[in-house]
Amino acid sequence: MKVLSKASVYSLRALVYIVAHKQHGEYVSIGEMSKELDISFHFLTKILQQLTQEKLLVSYRGPRGGVALNKPAEEIFLIDVVKIIEGEHFFDTCLLGLPGCGASEPCPMHAFWTVARTAMEQEFANTPLSELGAKVSEDRLRLSGW
Amino acid sequence: MKVLSKASVYSLRALVYIVAHKQHGEYVSIGEMSKELDISFHFLTKILQQLTQEKLLVSYRGPRGGVALNKPAEEIFLIDVVKIIEGEHFFDTCLLGLPGCGASEPCPMHAFWTVARTAMEQEFANTPLSELGAKVSEDRLRLSGW
DNA sequence: TTATTTTGAGACTAATTTGTCTTAAACCCG
DNA sequence: CGGGTTTAAGACAAATTAGTCTCAAAATAA
Numbered sequence: 001m002k003v004l005s006k007a008s009v010y011s012l013r014a015l016v017y018i019v020a021h022k023q024h025g026e027y028v029s030i031g032e033m034s035k036e037l038d039i040s041f042h043f044l045t046k047i048l049q050q051l052t053q054e055k056l057l058v059s060y061r062g063p064r065g066g067v068a069l070n071k072p073a074e075e076i077f078l079i080d081v082v083k084i085i086e087g088e089h090f091f092d093t094c095l096l097g098l099p100g101c102g103a104s105e106p107c108p109m110h111a112f113w114t115v116a117r118t119a120m121e122q123e124f125a126n127t128p129l130s131e132l133g134a135k136v137s138e139d140r141l142r143l144s145g146w
Numbered sequence: 147m148k149v150l151s152k153a154s155v156y157s158l159r160a161l162v163y164i165v166a167h168k169q170h171g172e173y174v175s176i177g178e179m180s181k182e183l184d185i186s187f188h189f190l191t192k193i194l195q196q197l198t199q200e201k202l203l204v205s206y207r208g209p210r211g212g213v214a215l216n217k218p219a220e221e222i223f224l225i226d227v228v229k230i231i232e233g234e235h236f237f238d239t240c241l242l243g244l245p246g247c248g249a250s251e252p253c254p255m256h257a258f259w260t261v262a263r264t265a266m267e268q269e270f271a272n273t274p275l276s277e278l279g280a281k282v283s284e285d286r287l288r289l290s291g292w
Numbered sequence: 293t294t295a296t297t298t299t300g301a302g303a304c305t306a307a308t309t310t311g312t313c314t315t316a317a318a319c320c321c322g
Numbered sequence: 323c324g325g326g327t328t329t330a331a332g333a334c335a336a337a338t339t340a341g342t343c344t345c346a347a348a349a350t351a352a
Contacts, residue, residue: 001149059300100291135254136254186310186311208320210327211327
């Protein structure tokens with residue numbers, strides 16, 4: 001079951017990496033992250049550019065440059081990241097893909113999906129990067145595949 | 147948020163259509179369903195072949211042929227359909243796509259995702275086609291986009 | 293200034309998913 | 323038998339997502 005695209009997944013892993021390993025405002029090079037997280041450097045660069053354009057990150061070129069969060073990790077929620085990458089309507093879908101599905105014209109899965117979808121959205125909306133960063137650095141939870 | 151592939155979605159809609167519109171054992175032509183559900187005939191044919199090969203459907207060629215459920219709609223659960231189309235491990239995924247993610251080596255989203263994923267799996271495992279078919283035929287819930 | 297490091301932008305390729313088309317096989321009916 | 327209807331099988335094409343590569347631009351440092 002693939003809920004998030006690779007682009008979203010790589011974004012989230014990179015951001016949590018920054019939070020877990022760097023002081024706020026400290027630049028992290030994309031090269032370092034691509035190695036540590038085992039993600040293609042060029043692909044990660046392209047993806048993070050979107051986050052920079054949307055002002056979630058700031059970037060700086062040249063030696064000791066890189067990217068950094070544009071605001072405290074407590075103030076960036078997973079939903080902010082996902083909506084930039086996947087689009088604003090990411091959580092507005094019908095499970096069966098029917099246009100116009102809603103309370104007035106529900107598909108057979110509508111009631112169930114509304115509950116499940118909302119639970120996911122709430123979780124993403126209420127989880128700041130700081131929470132995941134803390135777990136990774138304090139409890140040594142995993143961020144890469146090995 | 148795309149949870150199910152088009153192939154799964156089309157499968158589910160077709161099966162629920164059969165339940166809602168036909169007697170058990172009565173053949174429904176794929177052509178009829180492709181028109182009613184606004185799904186490409188050839189694509190739907192290809193997808194339903196998988197369900198036939200896995201004995202969820204039986205098919206019959208020639209005039210007044212088509213496909214029919216191979217057992218009562220009460221005994222076919224959404225999870226059966228989805229696992230045929232998407233694969234047996236559809237509900238075994240990590241949200242961040244990390245290999246080996248599990249209780250002993252969790253990713254930062256593991257705890258949340260385990261709960262959400264299990265809820266989805268339970269819903270799919272406990273919902274028979276008959277339930278959705280009844281909703282569609284009795285309460286006129288929607289199955290197509292218009 | 294020049295070499296080096298790093299992100300930015302965009303063209304290009306590869307993989308996967310989705311969709312189309314053609315031909316064959318099974319079946320019915322006159 | 324012969325013609326029409328329907329699924330079966332698989333080649334093929336289009337669309338989407340994922341990933342690669344090259345070169346430019348900005349910054350640092352010697």
